[in-house]
Amino acid sequence: MKTVLVLNGPNLNLLGTREPAVYGSQTLADVEALCVKACATHGLKLDFRQSNHEGVLVDAIQEAGRAQAAGTLIGVVLNAGAYTHTSVALHDAIKGAGVTLIELHISNVHAREAFRHHSYLSPAAKAVMAGFGVKGYPLAIAGLAEMAA
Numbered sequence: 001m002k003t004v005l006v007l008n009g010p011n012l013n014l015l016g017t018r019e020p021a022v023y024g025s026q027t028l029a030d031v032e033a034l035c036v037k038a039c040a041t042h043g044l045k046l047d048f049r050q051s052n053h054e055g056v057l058v059d060a061i062q063e064a065g066r067a068q069a070a071g072t073l074i075g076v077v078l079n080a081g082a083y084t085h086t087s088v089a090l091h092d093a094i095k096g097a098g099v100t101l102i103e104l105h106i107s108n109v110h111a112r113e114a115f116r117h118h119s120y121l122s123p124a125a126k127a128v129m130a131g132f133g134v135k136g137y138p139l140a141i142a143g144l145a146e147m148a149a
């Protein structure tokens, strides 16, 4: 059974505790449960992580690249949070790892502040999703499963 890595960046551990109008009221544990279900539907195993630290996210992307090369992982769903708009290191990690990666945002970043309109990750990502709320996570897993089939 192959794995999907769902990787969450800074402050996403706060989901469901503040800003429900933007991010909804579901917690990160609720998101993990949605992902477990989506992976089970597609015969996949879930690796679900969150970190507030850029280097930890870089390490996880590199690890995912090695796992994909070894044939044990089909790809990554990455919500890099605010690092989306700042991180050349994450851009380089995605390119360097050669991993199939879907950039995901819970909110429609293009309908928000101008500083959220630019992503350093999009040019390195296979696909980009934004604005589906937390339901975007299972949709992204379904998309990865489709790409891998």
Ligand code: CA2
Pocket (backbone or CB within 6 Å): 010, 011, 012, 014, 015, 016, 017, 018, 019, 023, 079, 080, 081, 082, 083, 084, 104, 105, 106, 107, 108, 109, 116
């Ligand atoms: O819409 C998304 O998923 C974002 O990636 C979320 C990031 C934001 O910086 C991006 O522009 C768009 C923020 C994640 C922080 O999430 C919180 C959730 C609840 C309370 C506070 C922060």
